[in-house]
Amino acid sequence: MLRTLWRLGTATALAIGLAVALVPAASADPTPAPSGTVTDCANQYICIVVTEPGSDPSPGGGGTGTGTGGGGVQMCEWNGKQWPCSDKDLGWFDTDDGCYYRQSEPLPLPGAPEWEGHDPSAGGSVYDINCPQTGGGFTSRGPKFLPQPPKGTPPTHTVYEAAKSVADEMGVEQPVLHAAPADAAVVGAPVWLWFDRTTGTGGDTGTETKTVSRWGYSITAVATITGVHWNLGKKSESVDCTGAGTPFGHGATHSDCTYTYRQSSALEPNTSYYLTATITWRVTAHLAGSTADLITPFPKSASSLNPLPLRVGEVQVLNN
Known part of the structure; x- marks a missing residue:
């Protein structure tokens, strides 16, 4: 204006x-x-x-x-x-x-x-x-x-400053990674990728919220997962997923986060690929009871603390 x-x-x-x-x-x-x-x-x-x-x-x-x-x-x-x-x-x-x-x-x-x-x-x-x-x-x-x-x-502080302060403090946790089949992954077959859905990693909704009273204002900060980047342990090998992925087993028949290896891990250190993942969040804040953003949303990321080892073998077909 x-x-x-x-x-x-x-x-x-x-x-x-x-x-x-x-x-x-x-x-x-x-x-x-x-x-x-x-x-x-x-x-x-x-x-x-x-x-x-x-x-x-x-x-x-x-x-x-x-x-x-x-x-x-x-x-x-x-x-x-x-x-x-x-x-x-x-x-x-x-x-x-x-x-x-x-x-x-x-x-x-x-x-x-x-x-x-x-x-x-x-x-x-x-x-x-x-x-x-x-x-x-x-x-x-x-x-x-x-x-x-x-x-x-x-x-002393405006509502904008209160919202920015709470949003900056919005904590997101490092994801615990999983891949399956963990002991039987083979070249050419999809490997399922996911991380634990816990408080701090989006739970079942992919969203974290926190309401805090700050400088006389009741502020709700919201963090929403916008993407997950998996590094598959081999140079330039990666995949981007939209959410936490689907845990393998327990009747699940489909995953929205998979990767198909084209080469075995036999020549890698410890004969394993080491997987890491980074979650990217969209963070914003609003007054409690409202949905209107008080600040410009900004990104925040959290990466896995420990690489996940994954052995990938090859299936040898013998013709008699």
Whole structure:
């Protein structure tokens, strides 16, 4: 979302600005011109809100009530309308004046006009102040020096930061590998490949979840298997599977993860191939009770700790 906010101190400056805005640009660029509105944001200011074409002036988040709801986002009420109490771009909401406050990043250098003559080392800071309008868009009343944050200390962490923290900690276990027939694998016959379906490796669903209360938010992290890469113990010999595979035996007649060797392991160390596997997961996080991702999903992997030895023989056919 690209939004440009101007503050003009006098009506004269406003008139000049509007006059300039009416001059057509000497350009063949077909992009629509920005649109704007003039609103009162404070008695001593006249504010112009300019929104670039295609941008959305509404703050992120959602929900209902003055606590949490609709996905758990905490809402604040001002002037008969609800707004997210915290927004990762705008900062935190002050219900005294209906504006979002965020410490300027980077802070102005000491002696800059924004400090209004105050010594940064003596306390206080400079804040960007953006006020949502009931008709849409925002007006700016910053950057401005404040001796202390409005409504006390701002939230230490945003919901995005909480979600990312929990997702980063999402643990997945190293798989325990199996291959069959383990003692009778032969060249030209499919070998079944699988790993134990346990907590930490996706169980029967291929999904791990963990719900944690972090910095005042109830966050559920979700890890879903997206693929399993098996290295079959011989250079360039590998196979990719979509899940844990099917355990051999117990009435199973089909596996979705197999490999057919074309050469015996007789000349390999200990006359065995040594198999390894790496599980790749898609990890994301959302507020408990919601399914909307709070972060961009990212991959995480876990590899088998111990290689699995597998002897592969050849069937010799004798003709009499």
